[in-house]
């Protein structure tokens with residue numbers, strides 16, 4: 001394995017109950033880069049993130065982080081011992097609690113002293129959120145809430161950030177803010193980002209690499225800019241992934 005690989009799935013089988021969704025999936029994501037997981041609905045993209053974060057049992061195969069076998073580790077171990085943070089789909093804040101209290105909860109495994117020391121450093125990334133520290137989290141805009149979720153995850157100074165469809169429900173401009181933040185984390189802090197995103201075209205513009213899945217297997221792994229520039233793949237691929245924009249398009 002080349003030593004710039006942060007995440008490696010080797011022949012992984014995982015699923016829900018009797019139903020296996022990842023079917024001997026092998027993939028690799030590079031350290032400090034943003035890798036997009038693409039593919040049609042139900043291909044298993046979110047399942048990859050959940051399996052990596054220890055939320056689903058690995059039935060076969062191995063998962064490695066920086067070459068270390070982490071197969072079977074649970075979410076708490078991944079978070080606290082291996083530096084993996086997961087921002088799931090949808091809204092995951094405590095809406096009635098303040099912005100600051102939500103951040104405090106993000107640092108619960110660190111202890112209050114360390115959490116309070118780190119909160120200002122995370123807030124530097126989000127000037128607008130910082131002005132609303134004592135407002136209820138639910139009063140932030142959708143984009144600000146997503147930024148706060150990412151900020152909460154960053155308190156643990158993760159080396160790997162798993163993020164599932166951060167753009168859902170956000171306007172295109174706000175999506176750009178969230179994407180810019182991820183780019184900054186990768187470029188300035190060397191965070192490895194593995195992201196599921198339906199907003200394929202704008203995500204490809206800011207990502208480094210793209211992996212496409214179909215029926216729980218990798219069917220493509222290419223640099224994001226190459227994929228964006230390839231008219232043939234664009235027609236097939238973006239058509240399939242943009243279900244909202246072109247409901248009758250073929251899948252990948």
Ligand SMILES: Nc1ncnc2c1ncn2[C@@H]1O[C@H](COP(=O)(O)OP(=O)(O)OP(=O)(O)O)[C@@H](O)[C@H]1O
Nearest residue numbers: 016019021039040041042043044045046047048196
């Ligand atoms: N909790 C669950 N229990 C049973 N089956 C599930 C569960 N979550 C997902 N699945 C099934 O697993 C398959 C893969 O789901 P997954 O969410 O990984 O797909 P995806 O590629 O992320 O799709 P989408 O783009 O629609 O979010 C789907 O057929 C889905 O119905």
